[in-house]
Amino acid sequence: MTELAATDALPKPKRDFVPALLPLLLALATAPLIGSTSSWITLTVASLAMGAMIFVMASGLTLVFGLMDVLNFGHGAFISVGAYVATLVLLPLAGWVQADSLWLNLAVLAPAALLAMAVSGALGLVVERVLILPVYGQHLKQILMTTGGLIVAEQALYALWGPQIIPLPLPTALRGSFILGDVAIAKYRLLAMLVGLIVFIGIQLVLNRTRIGLLIRAGVENREMVEALGYRIRRLFLGVFMAGSGLAGLGGIMWALYREQVHASMGNDLTVLVFIVVIIGGLGSIGGCFIGALLVAMVANYGGFLLPKLALVSNILLMVAILMWRPRGLYAVTSR
Amino acid sequence: MMILSGDPPRSRVLGILLVVIIAALALTPLLFPGAKAMNVAAKICVFAAVVASYDLLLGYTGSVSFAHTMFYGIGSYAIAIALYGMGPSWAAVATGLAIGLPLAALLALGIGLFSLRVEAIFFAMITLAVASAFLVLASQLSWLTGGEDGRSFQLPELLRPGTVLISKDVFGVAVNGRTLTYYIVFAASAAMILGLLRVVNSPFGRVLQAIRENRFRAEALGYRTVFHLSYANCLAAMVAAGAGALNALWLRYAGPDTSLSFSIMLDILLMVVIGGMGTIYGAIIGAAMFMLAQNYLQALMAVASNAAAKAGLPLLPGLLHPDRWLLWLGLLFIACVFFFPTGVVGRRGAAARRSG
Numbered sequence: 260m261t262e263l264a265a266t267d268a269l270p271k272p273k274r275d276f277v278p279a280l281l282p283l284l285l286a287l288a289t290a291p292l293i294g295s296t297s298s299w300i301t302l303t304v305a306s307l308a309m310g311a312m313i314f315v316m317a318s319g320l321t322l323v324f325g326l327m328d329v330l331n332f333g334h335g336a337f338i339s340v341g342a343y344v345a346t347l348v349l350l351p352l353a354g355w356v357q358a359d360s361l362w363l364n365l366a367v368l369a370p371a372a373l374l375a376m377a378v379s380g381a382l383g384l385v386v387e388r389v390l391i392l393p394v395y396g397q398h399l400k401q402i403l404m405t406t407g408g409l410i411v412a413e414q415a416l417y418a419l420w421g422p423q424i425i426p427l428p429l430p431t432a433l434r435g436s437f438i439l440g441d442v443a444i445a446k447y448r449l450l451a452m453l454v455g456l457i458v459f460i461g462i463q464l465v466l467n468r469t470r471i472g473l474l475i476r477a478g479v480e481n482r483e484m485v486e487a488l489g490y491r492i493r494r495l496f497l498g499v500f501m502a503g504s505g506l507a508g509l510g511g512i513m514w515a516l517y518r519e520q521v522h523a524s525m526g527n528d529l530t531v532l533v534f535i536v537v538i539i540g541g542l543g544s545i546g547g548c549f550i551g552a553l554l555v556a557m558v559a560n561y562g563g564f565l566l567p568k569l570a571l572v573s574n575i576l577l578m579v580a581i582l583m584w585r586p587r588g589l590y591a592v593t594s595r
Numbered sequence: 596m597m598i599l600s601g602d603p604p605r606s607r608v609l610g611i612l613l614v615v616i617i618a619a620l621a622l623t624p625l626l627f628p629g630a631k632a633m634n635v636a637a638k639i640c641v642f643a644a645v646v647a648s649y650d651l652l653l654g655y656t657g658s659v660s661f662a663h664t665m666f667y668g669i670g671s672y673a674i675a676i677a678l679y680g681m682g683p684s685w686a687a688v689a690t691g692l693a694i695g696l697p698l699a700a701l702l703a704l705g706i707g708l709f710s711l712r713v714e715a716i717f718f719a720m721i722t723l724a725v726a727s728a729f730l731v732l733a734s735q736l737s738w739l740t741g742g743e744d745g746r747s748f749q750l751p752e753l754l755r756p757g758t759v760l761i762s763k764d765v766f767g768v769a770v771n772g773r774t775l776t777y778y779i780v781f782a783a784s785a786a787m788i789l790g791l792l793r794v795v796n797s798p799f800g801r802v803l804q805a806i807r808e809n810r811f812r813a814e815a816l817g818y819r820t821v822f823h824l825s826y827a828n829c830l831a832a833m834v835a836a837g838a839g840a841l842n843a844l845w846l847r848y849a850g851p852d853t854s855l856s857f858s859i860m861l862d863i864l865l866m867v868v869i870g871g872m873g874t875i876y877g878a879i880i881g882a883a884m885f886m887l888a889q890n891y892l893q894a895l896m897a898v899a900s901n902a903a904a905k906a907g908l909p910l911l912p913g914l915l916h917p918d919r920w921l922l923w924l925g926l927l928f929i930a931c932v933f934f935f936p937t938g939v940v941g942r943r944g945a946a947a948r949r950s951g
Contacts, residue, residue: 330716393933398716400932402659403868407929410861414922418913527857531727534720571735575728578721579709 278589279546282310282553289561297442302560308448310556311455312517314549316510317533317540318462319503325479325543325592327496329391330398333405334507334533335526336412340382341375341508342515342525343416346425348374356430364430375512376505382412383504387497409526416523425521433516451513458506459549466545475499479543479592535574539581541588550589554581598789600796604876613876616883620781624774631890637777639886640784641842646866647788647878648834653864654873655795656827657807661860662706662722665729666699666832668855670839673698675746675849676739683749688844695836703832707825726860734851745850750776754844780841787834792875794830803827804873865928888924893917 286303293299320334348371349356355367390408394400429447436443466472478485478492486492514529515521536555540547558577562570569576581589604610616639619626623636649663673695674688681687710721733740740746750772752758758772768774794800805813806820814820843849853859862885870881900915914922 324716330720332719390929399653399657399659402716402719403864403932404929406861406864407925407932410865410925410928411922414919414925415914418916418919418922419910422918531724535724538717538720538724568735571731572728575724578724582709 275590278550278585281589282550282557285554285557285561289557289565292565293561297440298564300442301444302564303557304444304448304452306557306560307553308445308451308455308517308556309560310549310553311452311458312510312513313529313532313536313556314455314552315458315513316507316529317536317548317552318458318545319500319506320533321537321540321543321545321548322462322475322479323496323500323503324537326475326492326499327478327482328396328398329401329500331386331391331405331500332402332530333386333390333409333412334503335528335530336409337379337382337504337507337526338511338514338529339416339521339523339526340412341379341511342427342521343420343425343523344375344378344508345371345512345515346420346427346521347371349427350425353428356428359431361432364432368430372509372512375508379508379511380501380505383501384497386504387500391500409530413523413526420523422523427515427519427521429516429519447517451517454509454513458509459545462545471495471498532574535578539578539588541585541590541592543592544588544590547588547590547592600789600793602792602796602875609876609880613879616879617785624770624777625768628768633773633777635886635890637780637845638842639882640781641838641845642863642866642882642886643879644784644787644838644841645835646863646870646882647791647875648831648838649863650867650870650872650875650878651791651795651803651827651831651834653867654871654875654877655800655803655807656824658711658824658828659719660722660828660831661719661857662703662726662729663831663835663863664855664857664860665726666703666835667839667842667859668729668733668849668851669699669702670695670836670841671843671849671854672733672740672746672839673836674840674843675748678748678750679741679746683751685751688751692837692840695840696833699832699836700829703828704825707828708821711821711824711828727857730851730855730857733855741850743851745848745853747848750844750847754779776845780845783841784838787837788875788878791830791834795875799823799826807873865924868928868931869924885924888920892920892923896920 286306290296290299293302316334316338319337320331324330349367352367355363358364386405386408390404391401394404433447433450436445437449464472466476474485474490474492474495478495482492510529511526514525518525532555536548536551538551539554540549540551554577555574558573559570562573585591604613620636620640623632627633627636645663645667649660652658652660652663674691677687677691677694681690706722706725710718734743736742737744749755752772754772754776756771756773758775759769760772760775761770795803802813802818802823805816805818806823810820839849839854842854846853866881866885867878868881869884870879871877894917896915896919897917900912900917903911903915913919
């Protein structure tokens with residue numbers, strides 16, 4: 260540490276670009292292995308779309324952990340709830356969904372997504388007040404409480420919608436792909452990438468350009484200090500928790516449309532993926548979460564193409580490799 | 596007292612309850628010789644052992660593992676694959692155990708060394724990820740595990756239902772190979788639970804509790820916490836694998852749904868919390884309550900659901916549908932964590948300690 264005079268400019272925060280380059284390196288490194296350019300581009304687009312969806316689901320989880328040291332094992336429930344709520348809009352308005360007009364399709368998709376986010380956000384409010392508030396600071400109980408919440412939520416979904424798989428067809432205008440030369444790019448994947456990017460930029464803007472974002476970042480770094488300065492961090496946290504739940508709901512409808520079906524077990528399946536992403540990225544880091552999601556999706560897609568057998572455990576291998584390199588994830592933001 | 600490691604259940608009600616459960620389990624083949632009752636009793640025995648071993652982790656060290664079914668599954672699959680591959684012989688059973696138990700311990704050691712150094716949350720997430728990868732692996736490597744279908748196998752001659760040991764009338768019940776299998780399951784589970792009771796009441800068990808209460812302080816006192824935690828992890832994994840082996844022997848089958856799925860992990864979690872964390876005895880009560888609820892509560896719920904449907908109530912028929920029994924146990928689980936974290940057993944024990 261060098262001494263600073265009062266008049267000196269503050270030292271610039273050190274930027275760490277190495278993790279951000281990883282997805283790029285991975286994409287370039289696999290290109291010669293895959294061989295054909297068209298399949299490489301298809302795989303890359305697929306990875307980016309999948310990564311974007313996983314990021315939307317995982318972003319809330321990582322912020323909630325970073326800010327309040329709460330790990331929500333029931334996060335997957337919000338994903339399922341979002342998907343189920345979306346069916347409330349998409350299935351009755353099937354006519355609009357089937358119509359061959361982009362505007363009609365979007366006119367039904369947008370309210371479905373908004374409703375999904377609103378309902379899972381509201382559910383987040385209930386969960387935070389009822390399940391998490393009483394057990395702040397007790398990790399063991401948090402894990403148990405939220406796992407219990409996951410069980411109840413999954414069963415309640417079965418009770419309300421029945422145990423069968425609900426098919427959810429993609430809107431007509433989003434079916435099929437753009438053909439560029441011999442490369443086919445699915446339209447829906449482009450939309451997913453776009454939404455993921457908007458969410459990422461939106462979160463970054465809120466975190467870095469607004470007062471609330473400043474408080475959240477300060478809270479992630481040192482909760483007690485923010486409290487000591489007189490801010491009600493509990494209320495701030497409640498807001499973040501609801502926003503995170505809402506984003507999980509949005510991720511749920513995106514994933515449901517991607518797979519074209521809805522089932523209460525999807526939340527459970529995705530929870531594991533989301534956790535791996537959050538661990539890889541470094542608990543509490545949005546940037547790390549974004550890169551982690553891209554890496555997981557890339558390893559799944561490239562791995563599935565090159566070595567299908569290995570792809571089954573590729574996520575674990577990726578996680579082990581990253582943690583060997585950086586034991587606290589790509590970007591460690593919390594001191595915990 | 597020797598057999599209970601000097602740690603008897605500290606309440607009369609609880610003691611009576613335990614005696615009733617254990618006596619009922621011991622006498623099941625004589626009292627309720629039906630196939631369903633035998634199945635329920637065997638499952639209670641197996642799960643009491645698994646839950647007790649999970650309690651060693653959750654209740655005594657305070658670390659939440661989501662990989663416990665993985666070890667349980669390793670035990671099941673080891674027996675199933677050995678008996679399937681080598682034919683129905685006792686040598687195959689021994690081989691399965693000789694491979695399954697050390698494999699489980701080794702894997703537990705690996706996971707422990709990798710993730711126990713850091714916080715409980717990290718351990719929980721890593722175990723969840725590893726367990727899900729293992730589940731996928733087991734259902735994909737179909738040349739070894741039979742894939743989604745699992746592996747059915749023949750038991751050694753002596754344990755088959757067709758083998759009549761005492762042809763008639765021990766109190767009017769024929770004793771056959773199935774009865775013998777049941778008693779093997781019962782005795783082995785009981786031995787494992789008593790062994791775990793011995794472990795938690797040893798100096799080693801006290802150190803585990805110290806780590807649970809204040810890890811930093813335990814470390815400052817000179818205990819190698821990572822060693823203790825890894826050791827406990829390996830022990831729990833081996834008991835779980837043993838119970839898995841018993842389960843495979845009883846079912847004559849091992850598959851992803853009966854031995855590896857995430858829902859079994861949730862079941863185990865429910866049982867240990869409802870029974871009582873950090874008590875070992877809670878495992879027996881939790882397993883008995885859960886299995887009875889799973890098998891008999893549904894009939895009750897069907898009646899209630901039909902009544903609600905007849906009365907024309909909205910929503911209730913769906914919520915009371917027999918398949919939704921887990922919903923109510925989930926609510927009970929949350930209530931248990933919230934109101935009495937030491938469960939049924941801890942509640943009774945605490946009341947007894949206060950009054951005594």
